[in-house]
Amino acid sequence: MSASPTAITADVLDITALVRIVEASGIGAVTTFLGLVRDHNQGRRVLHLVYEAYEPLAERALGRIVDESRVKWPSVTLAIHHRIGRLTIGDASVAIAAASPHRADSFAACRYAIERIKQIVPIWKHEYFEGGDVWIEGATADPDDQAARDAAMRLACA
Amino acid sequence: MSASPTAITADVLDITALVRIVEASGIGAVTTFLGLVRDHNQGRRVLHLVYEAYEPLAERALGRIVDESRVKWPSVTLAIHHRIGRLTIGDASVAIAAASPHRADSFAACRYAIERIKQIVPIWKHEYFEGGDVWIEGATADPDDQAARDAAMRLACA
Amino acid sequence: MRVAIRLFARLRDLVGCGELEREAPPGSTVGAVWNGLVADYPAIAPYADSMSCAVNAEYARMTDPLADGDEVAFLPPVSGG
Amino acid sequence: MRVAIRLFARLRDLVGCGELEREAPPGSTVGAVWNGLVADYPAIAPYADSMSCAVNAEYARMTDPLADGDEVAFLPPVSGG
Numbered sequence: 269m270s271a272s273p274t275a276i277t278a279d280v281l282d283i284t285a286l287v288r289i290v291e292a293s294g295i296g297a298v299t300t301f302l303g304l305v306r307d308h309n310q311g312r313r314v315l316h317l318v319y320e321a322y323e324p325l326a327e328r329a330l331g332r333i334v335d336e337s338r339v340k341w342p343s344v345t346l347a348i349h350h351r352i353g354r355l356t357i358g359d360a361s362v363a364i365a366a367a368s369p370h371r372a373d374s375f376a377a378c379r380y381a382i383e384r385i386k387q388i389v390p391i392w393k394h395e396y397f398e399g400g401d402v403w404i405e406g407a408t409a410d411p412d413d414q415a416a417r418d419a420a421m422r423l424a425c426a
Numbered sequence: 427m428s429a430s431p432t433a434i435t436a437d438v439l440d441i442t443a444l445v446r447i448v449e450a451s452g453i454g455a456v457t458t459f460l461g462l463v464r465d466h467n468q469g470r471r472v473l474h475l476v477y478e479a480y481e482p483l484a485e486r487a488l489g490r491i492v493d494e495s496r497v498k499w500p501s502v503t504l505a506i507h508h509r510i511g512r513l514t515i516g517d518a519s520v521a522i523a524a525a526s527p528h529r530a531d532s533f534a535a536c537r538y539a540i541e542r543i544k545q546i547v548p549i550w551k552h553e554y555f556e557g558g559d560v561w562i563e564g565a566t567a568d569p570d571d572q573a574a575r576d577a578a579m580r581l582a583c584a
Numbered sequence: 585m586r587v588a589i590r591l592f593a594r595l596r597d598l599v600g601c602g603e604l605e606r607e608a609p610p611g612s613t614v615g616a617v618w619n620g621l622v623a624d625y626p627a628i629a630p631y632a633d634s635m636s637c638a639v640n641a642e643y644a645r646m647t648d649p650l651a652d653g654d655e656v657a658f659l660p661p662v663s664g665g
Numbered sequence: 666m667r668v669a670i671r672l673f674a675r676l677r678d679l680v681g682c683g684e685l686e687r688e689a690p691p692g693s694t695v696g697a698v699w700n701g702l703v704a705d706y707p708a709i710a711p712y713a714d715s716m717s718c719a720v721n722a723e724y725a726r727m728t729d730p731l732a733d734g735d736e737v738a739f740l741p742p743v744s745g746g
Contacts, residue, residue, distance in 0.1 A: 284442045287460065291516060296464040299536070302445065302456040303746050306527065319745070322673055322738055324722035326745075350745060358449060362746050369464065371540060375583060378457070379533050382746060390719070390738075391745030392674035403675040404744035409717040411724055425533060425583035461665050477664070480592055480657055482641035484664075508664060520665050540665060548638070548657075549664030550593035561594040562663035567636040569643055 273347040274330035276321050276391075281349050281363040290345040290367035297371035299378040303362040305355045309404075312397035319352040319361060322390040326350070329389040332411055336384065337366075337377045340421070344368040344377040350391060361393075375425040383420035387413075431505040432488035434479050434549075439507050439521040448503040448525035455529035457536040461520040463513050467562075470555035477510040477519060480548040484508070487547040490569055494542065495524075495535045498579070502526040502535040508549060519551075533583040541578035545571075585610050585652035587617060593660045595635070598627045614639060614656055615646035621658075634661050666691050666733035668698060674741045676716070679708045695720060695737055696727035702739075715742050 269282045273289055287298050305317050330348050337346050345367045355361055362385060366378035385391075388411045393404040410416065427440045431447055445456050463475050488506050495504050503525045513519055520543060524536035543549075546569045551562040568574065589604040596602040599621070608617055614637050622629045637644050638657040650656060670685040677683040680702070689698055695718050703710045718725050719738040731737060 282442070283445060283458070284440070287441060291462070293465050293515065295462055295516075298458075298460040298462065300441070300456075300458040300460075301529065301533075302458075303529070304449070304453055304456065306454040307451050320674060321745070322671065322719070322722070322740065325719050325724070325738070328722065357451065358453075371459065371461070371537075372581075375459075375533065375537055379529075379583060382529060386743070386746040388743070389745045390673065390717075390740050390743055392741065393744040394674070403678070403741070405675070405715070405742040406744040407742055408715050409724070409740060409743045423530075425537060478593060479664070480590065480638070480641070480659060483638050483643070483657070486641065544662070544665040546662070547664045548592065548636075548659050548662055550660065551663040552593070561597070561660070563594070563634070563661040564663040565661055566634050567643070567659060567662045 270349060274327060274334060275349045276323050276326045276352055277349055278351065278353040281351055281360040283363050283365070286347050286349060286363050286365040289347045290365045292345060292367065294369055295367045296369050297374040298365055298367045299374040301364040301378050301382050302360045303382070305357050305359050305361060307357045309395060314357065315396045315398060316354060316356045317396065318354050318394040320392050320394065321352045325390050329411065332388070333381055333384045337380060341368065341373045341377045344373050346377055346381060348381055348385065350385065350389065352391065380420050380424035383423050387416045387420065428507060432485060432492060433507045434481050434484045434510055435507055436509065436511040439509055439518040441521050444505050444507060444521050444523040447505045448523045450503060450525065452527055453525045454527050455532040456523055456525045457529070457532040459522040459536050459540050460518045461540070463515050463517050463519060465515045467553060472515065473554045473556060474512060474514045475554065476512050476552040478550050478552065479510045483548050487569065490546070491539055491542045495538060499526065499531045499535045502531050504535055504539060506539055506543065508543070508547065510549065538578050538582035541581050545574045545578065587650050588655040589617065589621065590655060590657040592657070595628055595631060595658055595660050599625050608650065611649050613646065614644055614648050614650060617650065617656055618646065618658065631658070631660060635659055668731050669736040670698065670702065671736060671738035673738070676709055676712060676739055676741050680706050689731065692730050694727065695725055695729050695731060698731065698737055699727065699739065712739070712741060716740055
């Protein structure tokens with residue numbers, strides 16, 4: 269597993285290793301988030317997913333999210349790993365760890381991170397379900413879209 | 427480590443094992459929280475902590491929190507392990523995992539759980555710091571105190 | 585009747601013991617047992633305003649009556665998490 | 666000048682290829698390269714309203730000018746997480 273705070277990786281995600289990356293003296297709270305592949309989506313029985321990324325830009329977008337978080341929550345240390353390639357039901361597609369002296373900030377930054385990932389990181393989910401396959405298309409990625417940032421901030425356990 | 431969803435334990439807490447307890451088919455999101463022993467508290471340099479519990483009541487109080495969560499977020503599966511005994515800086519004193527089909531509920535239930543733990547679980551922290559030691563006393567435990575429940579709910583990433 | 589008393593954290597330190605037994609008249613309340621304890625250990629009196637109590641490892645009220653063999657616990661404000 | 670084009674996800678599937686090269690007049694914008702691509706592959710036209718673009722792995726605007734050797738990427742709505 270990558271020891272970098274941000275990574276796009278084909279490796280299995282390891283939440284304990286991610287926590288180790290953000291741990292530091294003075295830390296009292298770590299909030300983590302794992303996104304897992306669900307067995308159903310919009311009424312379809314999902315068989316597996318293939319995640320694809322525009323890797324260099326995806327890495328930069330993760331770094332941007334870390335920077336945005338640092339501006340809002342200076343005491344939070346954030347790590348984000350997103351998996352690519354073939355994933356089966358129950359596999360973790362994304363893992364986030366947010367460490368801070370106090371818990372309010374770790375919860376907020378962790379939630380903000382997953383919302384922003386879904387908005388601006390160039391990764392695509394190819395869903396293979398019983399009876400076919402489909403590219404999932406979510407948000408038009410625009411890191412400068414202030415309305416999207418505001419929406420993520422509102423959800424950030426404020 | 428205990429495979430039970432709730433436990434008061436002297437063992438090292440293992441967040442990956444806790445996630446495994448709550449994982450199930452249909453789960454798309456897992457939020458976890460780890461409380462770690464900080465090196466400072468209220469200006470004191472902390473050396474180590476000793477956590478003590480009234481174990482049978484503490485186990486029941488954890489079960490009560492799980493029940494309260496189930497009423498509010500029926501789709502969430504919650505696991506809570508609290509460590510007792512001697513802990514040093516950086517050790518995890520509490521680990522929570524909340525799994526649900528969608529992330530809003532997993533964040534909310536996880537935050538609610540840590541707030542309620544601090545309100546109603548009969549566990550006490552004995553802080554040994556540079557120059558002395560002190561029993562930390564927080565909340566008067568009253569599981570029926572509706573104002574306390576409401577306060578926890580307000581913080582639950584609503 | 586005979587009741588077992590459990591004390592925790594600083595309450596235990598003030599009394600110097602975490603497990604005691606006391607004789608009490610049948611039907612005594614949790615509060616009556618507490619008052620008897622305060623008579624023996626005046627230093628714990630201030631906890632009357634901030635502590636919780638439990639009977640047989642269930643949260644209880646100071647007005648709850650006790651039965652022979654009950655375990656009553658007095659709990660300082662908690663600090664888990 | 667010569668630009669490299671990167672396509673992802675369904676955009677790539679519609680074109681049948683994820684990496685193309687195109688000749689373009691000096692100073693051509695990202696939008697001009699896109700329009701050339703749409704002329705060759707009309708099926709991708711609807712993405713004009715929902716996609717993002719990047720130049721040399723940085724988010725860009727359709728009005729940004731390109732230089733020789735640039736890599737321009739067209740990105741359908743994202744679905745990570």
